[in-house]
Each structure stands twice: as C-alpha cells, then as structure tokens.
Amino acid sequence: MNYRIPLSAFRRINKPGRYLGGEVNSASPKKDCPSIALCFPDVYEIGMSHLGLKILYERVNSDPRFIAERVFAPWQDFAFELKRRGEPLRSLETGMPLCKFDIVGFSVAYEMSYPDILEMLSLGKIPIRSSERRECDPIVIAGGHASFQIAPMKPFLDGVFLGEAEEGITEMLEVCSDFTSRSERIEKLSKIDGLLIFEKEETKKKRIFSGFSNSCEPMAPVVSSVSAVHDRVAVEIMRGCARGCRFCQAGYITRPVRYRETSSIKNTIFTSLKNTGYDEVSLVALSTCDHPQILELMKSVSEPLSQRRISISIPSTRVDAFDIQVALGSISGRRTSITLAPEVGSERMDRVINKGINRELLISTVEKIFSNNWHSLKLYFLIGLPMELESDVNAIAELLNELAPLARRKSASIRAAVSIFCPKPWTPFQWYGMNAPDFLEEKIAKLKSKTHRSINLAIHGMNVSLVESALCRGNEDLSNVIEYVWRNGGTLQSWNELFNIELWRTAFSNFGIDIEKEACRAFGEDDKLPWEQFDSGISKKFLMREKRFAEMAGEDKNNSYTPDCSTGACSACGLPCKDLNLSPLSNEISITPSTIPTVEAKQKIRIGFYFQRSGAGAFLGHLDMVAIFERAIRRAEIPVLFSQGFTPRPKLRFIMPLPLGMGCESEYGELEILDCEIEDVRNRLNSVLPEIIRITKVEDISGQRSMPIVEKSFFQIESKRIKTSLDYVKIFEKSYRRKKAVREIIPLNQLEIIKCDDGIATILLTHIEGGISAGDILEIIVREDEEAKITRTGYKFSGA
DSSP states (O other): OOSSSOGGGGGGSSSGGGGOOOOBTOOOOOSSSOEEEEEESSOHHHHTTOHHHHHHHHHHHTSTTOEEEEEEOOOHHHHHHHHHHTOOOBOTTTOOBGGGSSEEEEEOOOGGGHHHHHHHHHHTTOOSSGGGOOTTSOEEEEESGGGGGOGGGGGGOSEEEOBOOTTHHHHHHHHHHHOOSHHHHHHHHTTSTTEEETTTOSOEEOBOOTTGGGOOOOSSOOBOSSOOSSOSEEEEOEEOOOSOOTTOHHHHHTOSOEEOOHHHHHHHHHHHHHHHOOSEEEEEOTTGGGSTTHHHHHHHHHHHHHHTTOEEEOOOBOGGGHHHHHHHHHHHTOOSOEEEEEEOSSHHHHHHHTOOOOHHHHHHHHHHHHHTTOOEEEEEEEESOTTOOHHHHHHHHHHHHHHHHHHHHTTOEEEEEEEEOOOOTTSTTTTSOOOOHHHHHHHHHHHHHHSOTTSEEEEOOHHHHHHHHHHHTOOGGGHHHHHHHHHTTOOOTTSTTTOOHHHHHHHHHHTTOOHHHHHHOOOOTTSOOTTTTEEOSOOHHHHHHHHHHHHHHHTTSOOOOOOOTTTSSOOOOSOOGGGGTOOOOOSOOOOOGGGSOOOOOOOEEEEEEEEEEOGGGGGSOHHHHHHHHHHHHHHTTOOBOBOOSSSOOBOEEESSOOOTTOEEEEEEEEEEEESOOHHHHHHHHHHHSOTTEEEEEEEEOTTSOSSOOEEEEEEEEEOTTHHHHHHHHHTOEEOOEETTEEOOOEEOTTEEEEEEETTEEEEEEEOOTTOOOHHHHHHHHHHHOTTOEEEEEEEEETTO
16 A cells, blocks of 8 residues: 555545555556656546556556556545545555656546546646646646547646657657756657647647557556456557548547557467456457458457457447357357447438448348347437437437337347437537537437337436537636636546536636537637647548538438548548558468467366455455456466356355455465365465465365355454443444344344453454344444454354
C-alpha cells in the first residue's frame, strides 16, 4: 500500500483493492529517470480495461531509460478520505505523488470525464489551470479519442497529443531527459509530431503509427487485482476502419486501415496468456471480421487454446460478416451471445448513414443466429439521426417486431439498445445539432409504444446525451462550466448513479449558456469549427462531400454508397495513405508447435494448501482472491483439473472466506491436479503470486475428506481499546434476518477470550449454525476502534 493512510481506514472505502497496487506485471521502480503518469479519469476497473493505456505502459517501461506509472480516478469516498487527510493522489507502482512526475498524461475517451481530470489534478497537488502552474509542476497533456474535440479543456492542459502515441511518448520523455526547465521542455515538446502545445501553435495534424503491422504490445499487461470490466487478454488485430459510417467518429479519426501481421498476433496471444494467466482472448478492432486472414488466424490458434480451456471472443459483428462469426463460433466452441449493430430500421436511413445493410440480410442473419444455437442477441440502434423521419423510427419497431417471433420459436431473447445520436466532430454529421429533447422524447415514446413487449428495449439517458453533445461541440467558454461542476462535487459523471443533470443545468445557466441550444445548434459549412485546430487529417472537403451524399440519400436522390476504400478505390479523404508505406500482409500462417501443450496421462491427486494474506492483502475480496489464484495456476503451468459443463473452472476451493479488512496467517484451500512434486507446486505458485499472498504449506490429501468442517477459529485483535471492545462484545446481541423470517436473538456465548493484555487479544470463535460470523465480530469491534487490526491465525477442524 503506497498511501500514508492507516490500513484500517480502508474498511470505510468501497472496493479498497482499487488502491493497493503491487499487481502482477506492474513496473519495477527506476531511480533518477524521466517519468510519466499515465492517468485515466475513471475508476480502476474501467481504466485497467483500456487497451491504449496498456500499450503505452509497456512501450515506456520496456525502455530502461524511462518509467511510466498508473494513476486512476478515485471513487468519491476515497477522494474524500484523501482530502480529509491532506494526502495527495499517488501512483500505484511507487506511490509517487502526481505532482512529482515530469509529465502527466490523461487518456480521455469520453467527454463526461472532463471534471474528473480536474479532480485528479487537484488531488495530485497540481494547479488545475495551466496559467497557474509553476516551474516545479509537471507538464499536463491529454490524448485519446476525445482529444480531437477537447477545446473546452484547453485552459486546464498544457497540450494535447493527437493520434497514436507509441513513438511520440518516448520522444516526450527524451525531451525531459535532455532539458530540466519547464519552459525549455515546453519549447522542445512543441516540435514533436502530433503534440500540440497550446501556448506555441494554433493547429497540428494527428500522428499515425506506421509500425503497427509488426508491433506486439502489450505482451505482459498488468493483471488487475480487482475484477476489471474486461478481465482478459486484448489483442488489437487491426487499426482503423474505412467502412465510412457517417455517424462514427472512431472510424474516421483512426484511419488509415492497417492490419497486424498474423505472426505478431499469435506471438502476442500466447506470450500475454503465459504472462497473465487469463482464460479468454479478445481479438479487438472496430470491425474485427474485416481482417483478411481472420478465419485462418482463428484456425491456427484454436487447438492450442482449447486444450488450455481458453476461449476466444470478438466484439460486435457487422451483419454482413455473420457467416464469418458462425465459423468463428464453431472453431471456439462457444455459444454465449452475439451482438449486431444495424443502427437503423429503414433502407432509406441506411443509405443516409452509409451502413450498407439491407433489411432482408438482417432478418436472414438473425434466423441463422438462432438456428446455430445462439440464444441471446443484442442489437444496437441510433435515434435522432439527421434527416430521420417518423417513418424511420417506426421502421425500427417494425423490424424488432418481425424479429421477435424468430426468437420465441427458439426460446431465445433479443435486447435492443437504443442510443441517442450525438453529432461528433470529424464526421460528415459534425455540422448538424442534436435533436431537441422534446422531439426526441416523442420519438422514444412512439418507439416504445410500437415495439413488442417480448423485446427488451433499453434507451440511453437523454440528459447524459444532452451534456455530452454540448461538451463535444463547445469551445473554451465551457471551461468555466466544467470547473463549476467539479467544484460543486460533480465527479464521475459517466456513472448513472452519480450523474447530476441539475448541477450541469445550473453550471451552464450561471455562465449565460443555454445547454439545449449549445447541444442542438447546427454549424454552417463556412463556420470555423471549435475543433479545427485538432486536425484528424480528414479533409473538410471530403466530409462536406459525404454530408451532401447523405442529404441526397435522405431526399431519395442518391441510392449508392461510398465504398470501403481499404478494399476498393481511394475515397480521397485527405490522409496520405500512399506516403505511409503500409506494407501488405504476408501469406504465411502456421501453428507454432511449442505453443501446443501436451499432457501425459498421470494420476490425479488432491492437495491442501495453507497461505498468508496480510497487510494490503486483507482488502482483497474473496472473488478477486479466487481469480488471482486461478491466474497464478495458469502462469505457473500447474496441471490443474477442470470442472465439467459449459464454463469449465479449475477445481479450486477455499474454506470460510474472510470479510474485507481482516487478514489471515493461515487460510486454507484445496486444488485438484495431475500428479507432480508437491513442494514444486508451492514454489511455482509463490513465484507468480503477488507478494501480499504467500503459500506456507502444501500437502497431499488425496485420501482424506474434501473441505474439512471448521469447528473453531483463532483470531488475534490489536487495538488500543481492546478491553473496552471485548466488554462491549460480551453483552452484544444480534438478530438475523434470513429467508424473510427473523430468527431468535442469539447471545454471543460462542466467543472465548484466551488472552488479553498490552493491546493485543487472542480469541477463539466456535462456529455454530446460525451463530455470529467473523464479519460480525469485525463490525462490533470497529464500532469502538476503527484502527483495530484483526487477523485469523488458525483453525480447528471438526474431528481433529
């Protein structure tokens, strides 16, 4: 634990494992070298799933000259604790305060996280406005998809990196190595391609990483201690998308399309699996099935992965790529759920957005989905698009109603997620405004009323979309609005339970801005747009041409689509694709023999093991601890046995999980494996487990009863008020509510005090059915002394 806060204080914190650090594959400290804090303005489990952060982290830390450390936004309870104690926001690796780094880099994926950037700067003891920063303060830079419309955040940033930073991030640290003064660094940083320093220049074009095809990062991503949103190996197999969907900002700002070599993909898959212990691989891209060798790639890796009980997944699928998805499903053997994104319901709107999917194809695809034993289908739609008519909204309901019987016949389900269209910069629709909220409410009401009740219809929040649209299309004038929201507690606004529309409305109103007019205003084609200085490389001429094609399609004057330039003719979007020397894919795809594990027939044995989990390890939840052990078993290549069924799991069990905040000196678990040297199992697991967990004893228990019954547990309590606490416990009574029936009040006669002196007590707890639990003891004692430390020191098994 890197924070100078008593461990006991973390009992009051939601998910304290977010702040522990010490994860597998986290960077080792380096002394006296340029440093960058890779900051993600959302909580740990969101940021740890961000692939871009993982790539840059490994790219920097693989260079012995530099160090990158991670910093995530704290949840509101921990932020309050930091403020109360005057403790700065620190990195997870070394506990360095944010203000001590040379560069602070924010990966900004979403406009709603803008207030969290200010919160992190303030907690990190960095002045929030760039004009107030001193010579000793770090240089604050933003990057990520939202950096192409980040004008409202300019007063808070020193600069923004546009595009892909694999090469640029080390160039920035080289500047910090060569120059010590902040002003000199600012001057030199402005010379780096893709890095726009606000006080030096007006505009800059994005940077394109031409070495993507043969790159392999991340090979050893940090393995999160707390369950992340995406707990799996993520391998980016292609970058960019040239399909040309006119609403999709990601498709335009990530151009040109580049495919990763299959040899690099396979190398990343197998190496990262070995280094992490994950049991799932996700092949990531905006349109994964567009990779020319996707089927061949899947066939080449399926056998070694299936032998290891490792599954393969891909993100949402284009309707016209479903035949590939069927083949992928047959290779991987998994039939969980599938996601399609038709976006619209009518062919007219399909031409407007340039999606290229007709109704008949979608219906036949859904029939294939259910006939191929998928039982769950998710569909994505947009509402409020430019040129959308009432008939187009009705067409979504009609389409869903036509699909509903197909699902019912196969006892399957359909979930339709409907998002409100927010016109994003650097798309052909950037000149349009968001639909007025009243108009959108009418559309949504009609959609709900016309859609069959068997369809699970989920509508994205109107108010969130309103704020998002205003922020992504605004200029520097909105900086005061963002600061007001932050100063009045508006953090983590991307979380539904914390989003506060009234606070946003007040903030806009206080600075004379109508939030609805800001979100819904349209721009003229000759207007200077607030985001033009953040040049994506896509020409304005091309975007205007696509806008006019959309308008002609809306008037039924254009029945054609703009083709995919990665497979057809160049669409003249303005990017210098020919100058980038993008090499074609090689045709070689092979299976590397060493990647296919071979298992000899051996005797099955069951082992029991004892382990310690103390200090910060006391704040790992039980399910997180189970996941840590499962991944450690994979990394250590222990020949574990698996359960049967649809989702096989390692045969691993633990006895009597402890509540958060309670450590243990002797926790017990069991594992079923193929016969091997018992002591070797202990050594191999300890070599890959986090330092906060240590296996102390392993024994062969093959002939004994599985999972012995615990009769008594020994606990040690350290507290300045231990006698007062125990006197309180003796007279405490607790009622239990289970299965809607209130049990009798049970006195705590199951507790025996063995020893109590000098602030330390040893107690023996007898476990009886319906009696008080170890968690109840913790709760009672913490009432009297929140600094108390409780450790389980051992068990007494029934019959022992």
